[in-house]
Amino acid sequence: MAKKHYIPITSDVPGADSASRCAFIRKVIRTALAAEGVDCPCEVDVLLTDDENIHAINRDMREVDRATDVLSFPEFDLTPGELPSAEDADPGTGLVPLGDMVISMEHVAAQAKEYGHSQRRELAYLVTHSVLHLLGYDHLDEGPQKKQMRAREEAILAELGITRED
Template identity: 40%
Template structure:
């Protein structure tokens, strides 16, 4: 079991290079280590302003683009049913068994989804210009910000914001993404 990043690029204005993807994987590893999160999958989607505006409108009722949205899979909503498995359906490492595993075939490791992070690349580019740092740093900042939301952090109060932003900055510094 490990922390995994799955990403997709649904925008055309900025090239998501192999180097950037590797940096995001490093950030995920560093953030996971910092927060003792060792297992799970984070799904990251790069979009344009129009796509994130639509998602923001649909899920948050805000008809405007934003820089990053996070949708945690580990949160239980009021109407959601918790799925529980009995011990016979689990393998030695806590994963689900299926008929193939029972016949002695090995399965690919399945990582429990932590959630989805959606980043508006045009918004990240504009913010990088405003703050005077690289687009890679801004994308990294938004990614770490989204990850911390996935695992339960928020910034509704000044104290929460200070804690969350401090954690983000420490992770970015370890990855060499300075201002």
Template identity: 40%
Template sequence: MALHIAVQDDHDYLNEKQLQQVKDLLQFAADQMKVGNAELSLTFVDNPTIHKINLEYRGKDYPTDVISFALEEITEEEVPIIGEDVPRVLGDIIVSVPKAVSQAEEYGHSFEREIGFLVVHGFLHLLGYDHMEKADEQEMFALQEDILNKFGLTRS
């Protein structure tokens, strides 16, 4: 099944090859997680933009590397839309490219590996994974590493 990805990169941070790799990675992750027919948006931004989003939605007054907004979290008042041809709408992933650049340098791996890590991290959040508790963190980070390594985006 296909994962439909709407990408926005207003600053043209990623070249065509990098964008295709990110799309391929997300499709691979969706296949690994058996997501099926779904869609999400992926936006690449600068530090001031993600800082503003982080402050407005999370109350954190600093730029972060990735933020996800899951749309499958249904409240009591909402009714899920279920249909054979209706894709799951997973949500939005927002990545700070300048943060990814600095973190890739800090961790000593490629920019592509760092972007891949952040995108998979955001994707797993959309699927309901978190890292608030130690056991949840271990599970989520193990999944991230497994997906990235199987895809070929290793730390070296």
């Protein structure tokens, strides 16, 4: 898979941004983008943080006063299946700025334990979930939208060779 996407990863959690974890996150993002048919060079900015900081971001940006596992801030108002195009690219970089994702590493660890799978699997799920949000998927209802998003998540994780048992 061509490395045409720019995926900067920053962390305010000591050790969270290890080279292997960053490489894995980039692989998950690139796989999700390819699976969704995104063929123009994109930028996705990732912040790895803790519950305290994601709580503050959630409160400041969404007026939701609690920590959460992942936040997604899309640059575009897309609908599922609608893709960004090269026309959306930043003229200075040639990259389409898809948006930002923020992941609580504390939630990754807690949810992996709660669901009985590895932190690697939980991280892959949350990254995939966030990419789909950046591409217009949502799960606000308990019906077709959520079902469509869950199906895409499972398909992308399967493409990565990650199962529920991992």
